[in-house]
Amino acid sequence: MFPRRPAADDLDGWFTLAGICERLHAELAGDMLTFADVATKGSGLPDFNEQDRWLALETVRRLKAINPEMFILVRAIETFEEDGQPRKVTPAQFVERTIPDLSRLYDEDSSLRYVEIHNEPNLRSEGLGGSWNDGAEFGDWFLEVTALYRQRFPDAHFGFPGLSPGPASTADGRVDSEAFLSQAEAAAQQADWIGLHAYWVNEKEISDERLGFGFMDYRARFPEKLLFVTEFGNPLQPKNVIADQYARYYGMLRHVRGLGAAFAYVISSPDPVESARWAWRDEAGNDVGIAAVVGQRKYVR
Numbered sequence: 001m002f003p004r005r006p007a008a009d010d011l012d013g014w015f016t017l018a019g020i021c022e023r024l025h026a027e028l029a030g031d032m033l034t035f036a037d038v039a040t041k042g043s044g045l046p047d048f049n050e051q052d053r054w055l056a057l058e059t060v061r062r063l064k065a066i067n068p069e070m071f072i073l074v075r076a077i078e079t080f081e082e083d084g085q086p087r088k089v090t091p092a093q094f095v096e097r098t099i100p101d102l103s104r105l106y107d108e109d110s111s112l113r114y115v116e117i118h119n120e121p122n123l124r125s126e127g128l129g130g131s132w133n134d135g136a137e138f139g140d141w142f143l144e145v146t147a148l149y150r151q152r153f154p155d156a157h158f159g160f161p162g163l164s165p166g167p168a169s170t171a172d173g174r175v176d177s178e179a180f181l182s183q184a185e186a187a188a189q190q191a192d193w194i195g196l197h198a199y200w201v202n203e204k205e206i207s208d209e210r211l212g213f214g215f216m217d218y219r220a221r222f223p224e225k226l227l228f229v230t231e232f233g234n235p236l237q238p239k240n241v242i243a244d245q246y247a248r249y250y251g252m253l254r255h256v257r258g259l260g261a262a263f264a265y266v267i268s269s270p271d272p273v274e275s276a277r278w279a280w281r282d283e284a285g286n287d288v289g290i291a292a293v294v295g296q297r298k299y300v301r
Contacts, residue, residue, distance in 0.1 A: 086130025091144035124173030135183025162197035195230040229262035235277035243293035251299030
């Protein structure tokens with residue numbers, strides 16, 4: 001919760017610690033818990049894991065220590081599947097479940113103001129068929145969540161989420177991303193910014209406007225909107241090939257008008273299959289060679 005005890009004469013440190021304790025007390029009170037109850041009752045609550053709840057905050061602090069100017073985008077995500085089937089999550093339930101963690105980050109750092117609401121809603125595993133049936137229904141859901149969030153986070157910038165790109169796929173539980181986006185377009189226009197996902201599995205697909213260069217279609221649809229590539233990646237080719245592709249991709253995106261940032265998927269994953277496909281490091285902390293090549297910035301002009 002606090003990396004170390006403040007020195008006796010560090011008044012700012014003690015005030016910071018008191019503020020953290022105050023916010024934590026408010027969260028525990030919402031769960032009808034006292035501080036002492038965390039050890040004895042916390043483990044009996046569903047999804048209650050204090051280590052996980054504070055991990056994101058500690059990660060932010062470590063990143064800011066590396067570079068105080070680093071831009072960090074927050075993603076508000078909830079589970080929309082139960083026993084392999086979509087489950088209904090109302091906007092109020094989504095906000096109730098995500099607001100404690102979002103509040104913790106929002107209150108910690110005044111630069112954490114860009115928030116992506118949910119993830120790939122055109123997938124069954126992400127709410128399709130349970131909480132909404134098409135893009136129009138998701139758009140209504142998204143706008144209601146945004147309105148509720150604005151009551152608590154008045155100066156945050158809320159983004160329409162990146163979709164799972166590509167045509168309809170029964171195997172992936174996906175409806176066509178372009179059709180879904182067209183149905184949700186009116187809601188997306190009301191977002192503060194718009195997210196998108198870009199994937200490829202070979203060199204040719206990097207510049208495909210439906211895959212690696214998917215931002216071109218989004219720019220045409222939303223010419224005045226700020227865009228973020230909130231996920232991109234290649235899960236299939238050798239890591240040395242992928243590393244060079246990512247470095248070139250970052251270099252190219254620097255010159256795209258109205259594109260705020262791009263985030264590779266994913267730094268690490270506890271899932272051994274997903275880790276081998278996507279991760280920049282394994283769970284033992286071993287780097288796979290992507291970061292060093294990207295860090296050379298040899299394609300940045």
